[in-house]
Amino acid sequence: MSVSEMKSSSSHNSLLSGSTLDFQLSNLFASGLDFARGIAASDFTSLPVNKDAQMIALGFGLPDPELFSIDDLRDAADKALRTDGLRALQYGGGSGMAQLPEWIRTIQAARRQIPCQPGELVLTHGSSQAMDLIARVFLNPGDEVWFERPTYFGAIKIFGLRGAVERDFPMDEDGLIVDAVQEELARRRRNGEPLPKLFYTIPNYQNPSGRSMTLARRQQLIHLAQQYHFLIVEDDAYGDLGFDGEMLPTLRQLCPSHVLYLNTFSKTIAPGFRVGWIMAPAEAVAKIREVKAEGANGGFVQEVLSRFLESIDYEAHIAHLKTHYQSRRDAMLEALERDFRALCEWTKPSGGFFVWLTLPSTTRLSQMMAFSEKMGVSFVPGTAFYVGDGGQNHIRLSFSLYPPEAITEGMKRLKQLIESVQP
Amino acid sequence: MSVSEMKSSSSHNSLLSGSTLDFQLSNLFASGLDFARGIAASDFTSLPVNKDAQMIALGFGLPDPELFSIDDLRDAADKALRTDGLRALQYGGGSGMAQLPEWIRTIQAARRQIPCQPGELVLTHGSSQAMDLIARVFLNPGDEVWFERPTYFGAIKIFGLRGAVERDFPMDEDGLIVDAVQEELARRRRNGEPLPKLFYTIPNYQNPSGRSMTLARRQQLIHLAQQYHFLIVEDDAYGDLGFDGEMLPTLRQLCPSHVLYLNTFSKTIAPGFRVGWIMAPAEAVAKIREVKAEGANGGFVQEVLSRFLESIDYEAHIAHLKTHYQSRRDAMLEALERDFRALCEWTKPSGGFFVWLTLPSTTRLSQMMAFSEKMGVSFVPGTAFYVGDGGQNHIRLSFSLYPPEAITEGMKRLKQLIESVQP
Incomplete structure (x- = not known):
């Protein structure tokens, strides 16, 4: 754009001056913001979690809404x-x-x-x-x-x-x-x-x-x-x-x-x-x-x-939550003890929402994720939790959202899924 | 601190090592944060506004809680x-x-x-x-x-x-x-x-x-x-x-x-x-x-x-707010027309919450602020609204919070206050 064009576009008659064409909003963004790394918690906020659906979602660390004192x-x-x-x-x-x-x-x-x-x-x-x-x-x-x-x-x-x-x-x-x-x-x-x-x-x-x-x-x-x-x-x-x-x-x-x-x-x-x-x-x-x-x-x-x-009574409230989540943790650990001993290693949490599973080294994690929906069980791949590369051999399981029976069923599906992606 | 002291302090028996004494949390603050400028809206969030109190607070741009559709x-x-x-x-x-x-x-x-x-x-x-x-x-x-x-x-x-x-x-x-x-x-x-x-x-x-x-x-x-x-x-x-x-x-x-x-x-x-x-x-x-x-x-x-x-009905709700605030604006402008013509200049807003008052050039703003509580009327000094120096000759008045009669009374006090700080 020439200077004379610039000049003529400075009349106030038209709101669409020629120089607008060069305008790139992104040129105005601040430098030094690195958006590429990690996963935002808000990336999950729009995910519908339907507990009645066929999928048993062992991935997300959601509290059980039945425990909200509505x-x-x-x-x-x-x-x-x-x-x-x-x-x-x-x-x-x-x-x-x-x-x-x-x-x-x-x-x-x-x-x-x-x-x-x-x-x-x-x-x-x-x-x-x-x-x-x-x-x-x-x-x-x-x-x-x-x-x-x-x-x-x-x-x-x-x-x-x-x-x-x-x-x-x-x-x-x-x-x-x-x-x-x-x-x-x-x-x-x-x-x-x-x-x-x-x-x-x-x-x-x-x-x-x-x-x-x-x-x-x-x-x-x-x-x-x-x-x-x-x-x-x-x-x-x-x-x-x-x-x-x-x-x-x-x-x-x-x-x-x-x-x-x-x-x-x-x-x-x-x-x-x-x-x-x-x-x-x-x-x-x-x-x-x-x-x-x-x-x-x-x-x-x-x-x-x-x-x-x-x-x-906040103490009673917390005690209630603990009992509730503990029975779910127990269901998951029991399923692991019963069916996963030959297959995996896992952590034994004494609280919280999560178990960390170490998969057989031969597991193809990307294949496992691809088959997850068909098998009706989901999880978070370990790679999400690493600052750099790594984690391909792990998944995070959450026991917080489902009652014990559903967890037992979910773990059954998970075992089949893991076995199905071995070479 | 010598290296040998450092070594001895690295035993885990004591949590209070000698080097803690050198620790200044503020040394860890990020650079480039300029906290000095301006006034945060949150600086006002702890201010109690008591409409029954003797003070008529024409300073803060608060909506009238009577308009909250509780x-x-x-x-x-x-x-x-x-x-x-x-x-x-x-x-x-x-x-x-x-x-x-x-x-x-x-x-x-x-x-x-x-x-x-x-x-x-x-x-x-x-x-x-x-x-x-x-x-x-x-x-x-x-x-x-x-x-x-x-x-x-x-x-x-x-x-x-x-x-x-x-x-x-x-x-x-x-x-x-x-x-x-x-x-x-x-x-x-x-x-x-x-x-x-x-x-x-x-x-x-x-x-x-x-x-x-x-x-x-x-x-x-x-x-x-x-x-x-x-x-x-x-x-x-x-x-x-x-x-x-x-x-x-x-x-x-x-x-x-x-x-x-x-x-x-x-x-x-x-x-x-x-x-x-x-x-x-x-x-x-x-x-x-x-x-x-x-x-x-x-x-x-x-x-x-x-x-x-x-x-x-959102339209009806907004129409109600407008009528309400308009009568307050009118009360403030009427008081100004009636009593301030020889003293000040002011803006004539066709909406919103605020009037901007230009004081006599001889006004000592700091004195006016000091007498404000005694006179039972408050305002925001114009200096708060300037990027650099300036604003000493102005104050902001809000008509949003009080009914017309209180505004009329507040403006009466304000006039006395302004007159009292002229040389």
Whole structure:
């Protein structure tokens, strides 16, 4: 386009100037956003899960909607709007805006012995937004975030989006092999190479492995954070759902100064409220609040949850969830013991939603995925949980969504599927 | 700390190693975050607004809670949980997750003749998050965002947080003086200086000035966006609340390719749901969705609003709001005409929530603020709405929150206050 053409197009008569033709909106996108990595949790939000359908979906880590206390929630919503509705719906919100954070602090202190001052807590739209806010406050593109291998795909996605350099470290039955982390940290320091800023871990009933980190390993990881000055992002989404075994102290309890602790009501009340939280040193929380442009979570949701929590016995509620999910875990482990011994190895979670299955090395995973629908059973391929290549030999199974009988049936189908893709 | 000390501190017996003493969490903060600029909307969310108190708060642009359709919302919440509650509370949500966006597209097409394909819409947690997402998708630190002067302080804050270079351009009674923008753009191009990426404007019943941009100015601004390849961020939060005068076409209608259009239910239904939206080219919406780490807005809120919208006559609802707010605007303008003619100048908004008052040049604004509580009337100082220095001679008044009699009384106090701080 010539300058004279440009000039003539600057008359205001026509809204479609010639130069519009050169316009590429994508030229205006910010640089440094890496959209390619990982899988967003939101990629799953539009997936219809029909429990009556022929497919038994052992892939997705969905809580069982039968455990949503729908009647109590209806009462809570009604009460919220009836008693303090006008304030709850206004900017600034009603009493729930102060009470919900108070409930969270009370619950965490009572159940997990996690002390927390008011300035050390910020509510988020689920754990996903919590990670995103942490990424924005702490990471410049090129900063390093370390993970367990395997790890939650949403975390790989969110930290990756911020341009983080990501690296994962192996696990065994005791959780993260902290020795491997220690070795790499020592090597980096010796060589003057950059240290990580964050280490993301799910110490309890990990997603996807179902494993828990032992107390000794927790202490060792904290010691490294102290020595090498990085922060631990402790995702405790499943921490309240322990069936058997000891409830181990959270990393936040062990060392509040070096831990950004995440939790959520998505697994214990319902995902549809999108209420999670971060507990962290006040200095970090203050910055996170500033980066959270929309301010506090909505007053309506906070009011409803606050009324709900004051109306129920939370301990009894959690106990009910545990019994419910434990029978499903048991059904899956029984099926594995009975039918998979010659075929696979698997983890034995003492809580949470997940079992991590190691397939025969001869398994063709892509073929297995292709046949999944026909066989009426689905799963998440292990590759989704790796920062780099790998995971082709694994799948994640979730026992949270179906009753024991359906799980038994699903596992029968899974066995046939695995056998059918052996050479 | 010596290497030998480091070694000894690496035993796992003690969690408090010596090196912890050197640890400064703030050393780990990302660089390039500018927290200093502007005022966050969330700074106001904890402010108690007590309409019965002695203070008449003409400062904050709060909708009148008496206009929240609390009974219809109670019914909607009950219906949402009763009919589709389990799905609404699950990941992925129920039917409201698809219906609410559909409602928004229908309303905008019917009321404002804004066409919008499904892929051109994304819901946000209010307009604040919408701006934040746009900032992240389009801005690298140092990129320029231009504004009207005065402009909404939240926008200054949010774009500033991303490290944008901000600049504002004067307005007159016809809205933004686009000639001034054109001159600067031409100068930049001549000199090979960087052009802005975004121009943020509130064309209808602007916050804080109450002014609207004329059609000719709208066309001129769009023409500049086309010629100089920047995007217009059109914040239409008050667009549905026009009392008199013509309803002008939105910038999005005039040129969808160059406009990121923002709107919200915060002024028309209630702020407590935190539901806003962006309408933009599909390519931009796709990127914005990826950056919105938490995925869709919560299924519960979407279900409730969807049920609410299907149960009411939205046109009648908006007509009711308009009558209500118009009588308040009239009360404020009458008080100004009656008592302020010798003292001040002011804008005459044909919609929205705000009047922009120009004080006598001899006014000591800081003194006026100091006496505000004693006099029982408050306002927002003009300085909050300027990107740089300036605004000392202005205040923003809101007529949205109080009934006409209270506004009349508030204006009486304001007059006394202004007179009391003249030399």
